[in-house]
Amino acid sequence: MTSYTVVIEPDEDMYHAYVPALPGCHTFGSTLDETLQYIKEAISLYIDGLIENGEPIPAESESLVVTRVPVAV
Secondary structure (H helix, E strand, O other): OOOOOOEEEEEOOOOEEEEOOOOEEEEOOOOEEEEEEHHHHHHHHHHHHHHOOOOOOOOOOOOOOOOOOOOOO
């Protein structure tokens, strides 16, 4: 078992989730719980596809930083 950082953002009346370590791995859901369920499924499908194609499974970078940065406007 492995884990990945997932970013979930509100998107109009839904939520958008994506995995920075897995380019193109993203989904949408109506609720946070639904979105988390969908992104787990998306990650599994993404990794299954890599395995089927003989590609390496990416490890998440230890240097990933998620933060807020104040900017004067």
